[in-house]
Amino acid sequence: MHANNMYKLFLALSLIFLSSQSTLAQSATPTDICVLSEAEQQHILSQPIEIFDANHELGWRLFWDRHCEELTVDLLHKYQTKNGKSSRVAFHEAQIKLSMGQFSGVRKLLFDALLPDMTNENPFRWNDYVLGYVAFLDNDAEALRYYLGRLQARPDVRGNAMNAIVLSKLLAGIGTKYSLIFPRP
Numbered sequence: 328m329h330a331n332n333m334y335k336l337f338l339a340l341s342l343i344f345l346s347s348q349s350t351l352a353q354s355a356t357p358t359d360i361c362v363l364s365e366a367e368q369q370h371i372l373s374q375p376i377e378i379f380d381a382n383h384e385l386g387w388r389l390f391w392d393r394h395c396e397e398l399t400v401d402l403l404h405k406y407q408t409k410n411g412k413s414s415r416v417a418f419h420e421a422q423i424k425l426s427m428g429q430f431s432g433v434r435k436l437l438f439d440a441l442l443p444d445m446t447n448e449n450p451f452r453w454n455d456y457v458l459g460y461v462a463f464l465d466n467d468a469e470a471l472r473y474y475l476g477r478l479q480a481r482p483d484v485r486g487n488a489m490n491a492i493v494l495s496k497l498l499a500g501i502g503t504k505y506s507l508i509f510p511r512p
Contacts, residue, residue, distance in 0.1 A: 361395035371402060372409050379406055380415055387419070394511070396427050414440045418457060425505040430464075437461050452478045456490040463497040463505075471498045 363371070371385065379386040387406070390399045403420035407413055418440035421433045440457045452474075459474035475498060478491040500508035 360393050361390065361398045363398065368402070368405070372406055376410070376413055376416070380413075380419070391423065396423060399423055400427070400429075412439060414442050414453070414457075418460075421460065426509065426511065428504065428506060434461065434464060437464070450481050450484040450487075452481060452484070452487050452490070456494065459490075459494040459497065463501060466502055468498060468501050471501060 371379065371387075374382070374385050381388070383389055383392060387399050387402045390402065400420060400423055403416055403423065407416050407420075417436045421436035421440065424430070424433050424436070437457055437460050441454050445451075445454050455474040455477040459471050459478075462468075462470035462474060471494065475491060475494040478487045478494060482488040482491065496508050497505075
């Protein structure tokens with residue numbers, strides 16, 4: 328076969344390949360990755376809390392990573408309906424709703440995230456972290472500063488230092504949208 332004919336054949340095959348790839352890309356819309364069958368949903372909702380909350384392949388974070396915000400909120404809500412209230416699931420649902428600019432129910436979710444059995448003597452300052460979010464919602468810089476200070480007083484306790492960074496960002500951005508403080512990648 329002549330070199331010119333080989334080139335034309337290669338070009339034609341390349342165009343056919345690229346055309347088929349474009350068609351595949353168009354048929355795989357972003358919403359397709361945000362749809363679950365009932366069986367898939369039940370499988371995810373049946374995971375133990377440690378997997379549902381932290382695993383990026385079998386929990387809610389898989390869909391957050393895919394930018395399936397509505398599905399993520401739905402899964403978090405359904406998980407608590409099916410498995411009982413969980414402070415961390417309620418908290419993550421509140422965070423995601425804030426990211427989406429949805430404020431309906433966020434305050435209730437944050438109060439559901441509080442651990443009533445956790446005393447002020449506990450060195451891990453979970454409730455102070457959550458109440459810092461409530462202060463952010465209320466645009467109450469003084470209260471937010473107070474809760475931040477309580478976290479900063481115990482940086483030696485796992486989680487406090489990281490949560491203090493988050494509250495510091497909320498304090499610096501008080502009065503602005505949550506999504507501007509923590510933009511989606």
